[in-house]
Amino acid sequence: MSRFVIYLALVGGLSLSTFYPSEQQRSRLESLIPVSLGFLLGLLVAETPLSSFLQEQLGLTSRNPDKVGLDILHSAGTADSKNAKSELNQRVMYGLQHAFLNLEVTGWWFNMGLWDKSKPMRFQDACKALVEKVTSHLNINHESHILDVGFGCGDQDVYMAQLYQPAQITGITIEAIQHHAAQELIKRTSIPGTEIQLHVADASKLPEFLASTPEVFSRAQDHQDGRFTHVVSIDSAYHYNTRAQFLKNASLVLVPETGRLALADMILAKPAPTSGLGRAIFKAVFSAMEVPATNMKTMDEYKQDLMDAGFVDIEIECIEDRVFSGLAQYIQNQTGRLGGLVKPGVNWTYWGLCKGLWWLDRSKWLHFVVVKARNGPRRS
Numbered sequence: 001m002s003r004f005v006i007y008l009a010l011v012g013g014l015s016l017s018t019f020y021p022s023e024q025q026r027s028r029l030e031s032l033i034p035v036s037l038g039f040l041l042g043l044l045v046a047e048t049p050l051s052s053f054l055q056e057q058l059g060l061t062s063r064n065p066d067k068v069g070l071d072i073l074h075s076a077g078t079a080d081s082k083n084a085k086s087e088l089n090q091r092v093m094y095g096l097q098h099a100f101l102n103l104e105v106t107g108w109w110f111n112m113g114l115w116d117k118s119k120p121m122r123f124q125d126a127c128k129a130l131v132e133k134v135t136s137h138l139n140i141n142h143e144s145h146i147l148d149v150g151f152g153c154g155d156q157d158v159y160m161a162q163l164y165q166p167a168q169i170t171g172i173t174i175e176a177i178q179h180h181a182a183q184e185l186i187k188r189t190s191i192p193g194t195e196i197q198l199h200v201a202d203a204s205k206l207p208e209f210l211a212s213t214p215e216v217f218s219r220a221q222d223h224q225d226g227r228f229t230h231v232v233s234i235d236s237a238y239h240y241n242t243r244a245q246f247l248k249n250a251s252l253v254l255v256p257e258t259g260r261l262a263l264a265d266m267i268l269a270k271p272a273p274t275s276g277l278g279r280a281i282f283k284a285v286f287s288a289m290e291v292p293a294t295n296m297k298t299m300d301e302y303k304q305d306l307m308d309a310g311f312v313d314i315e316i317e318c319i320e321d322r323v324f325s326g327l328a329q330y331i332q333n334q335t336g337r338l339g340g341l342v343k344p345g346v347n348w349t350y351w352g353l354c355k356g357l358w359w360l361d362r363s364k365w366l367h368f369v370v371v372k373a374r375n376g377p378r379r380s
């Protein structure tokens with residue numbers, strides 16, 4: 001605080017002397033004032049209690065680095081908050097502002113996770129658990145060629161490569177920025193035995209993507225006649241326009257008879273409203289989530305879509321009890337710990353997501369499903 005008062009007094013003094021200088025002072029001050037004012041204002045913005053407010057107003061940062069440090073300290077459960085706050089106000093030198101230098105992003109995972117409520121879990125571990133749940137018992141081996149549809153930022157491809165060492169993983173995502181992040185990850189992570197190729201493409205246009213990207217099947221060891229052994233899509237298929245069309249295309253690009261489909265997906269647990277305001281709200285809610293309302297089908301309709309697409313031996317497991325509330329709790333905890341790191345608008349988005357997930361958990365309105373199915377015989 002004392003530094004703040006000194007800076008303020010200096011800025012005030014210099015400003016006043018600009019308006020009421022003596023004759024001799026005028027010439028010396030004229031060159032000194034703009035430089036000094038700029039310097040002191042810079043200090044005010046960077047160094048004083050006004051800083052977080054001013055920085056936020058100027059869009060320079062959303063948070064005072066010291067406060068971020070405090071949040072991180074609390075997240076580790078090592079500080080009693082009242083004492084730590086007053087200790088922070090006594091900071092004379094570095095305080096906790098170097099928290100920024102110690103932050104590390106360990107991945108870009110973004111599925112809803114499979115949560116074990118009996119223990120605290122890191123986000124990435126819940127995401128990995130969901131990937132394992134979807135991809136286990138699919139006979140993925142060193143000869144497999146997986147098509148991963150909606151790969152996010154590529155973490156799941158690296159993880160599948162580590163788990164199963166398939167010969168090849170071809171991934172597609174509709175988002176160029178996620179493709180970019182994934183390419184960076186793949187560059188940094190070498191996975192012996194697995195070639196990972198990632199592309200920007202729309203899941204609802206699989207045949208067009210394959211026709212325009214012949215290198216997908218150009219490997220010498222690709223004996224599958226231009227088809228994949230596995231099509232995987234984790235927490236993504238409900239977005240495709242339409243999912244029913246995607247399922248048909250997935251069957252076409254899979255090896256007949258032995259090709260396997262594996263999904264983590266969302267469907268309705270209760271029938272959708274069919275008319276009036278209810279239907280309008282239903283459509284608006286899903287369109288806000290970029291989910292075509294036509295994809296929101298009941299279990300029977302969903303099974304029918306899989307069969308119509310040509311799949312057999314269909315297994316569907318409902319796991320929503322281990323998904324929605326686990327993620328909601330995690331977002332709540334993470335917001336409490338590090339919510340100040342993100343801009344208020346982003347915080348509101350997570351607040352809404354969290355409330356929505358709690359509501360989904362209570363209302364039992366949606367099923368979160370893991371689907372495994374085998375491709376049927378070749379169709380003409």
Ligand SMILES: C[S@@+](CC[C@H](N)C(=O)[O-])C[C@H]1O[C@@H](n2cnc3c(N)ncnc32)[C@H](O)[C@@H]1O
Pocket residue numbers: 108109110111112127149150151152153156172173174175178201202203204233234235236239240241
């Ligand atoms: C909830 S995220 C899951 C991402 C990833 N599976 C993971 O676990 O991190 C849904 C993903 O589906 C992708 N997606 C949505 N619509 C798509 C489409 N039509 N074609 C390809 N990818 C799509 C999004 O870009 C996003 O990465």
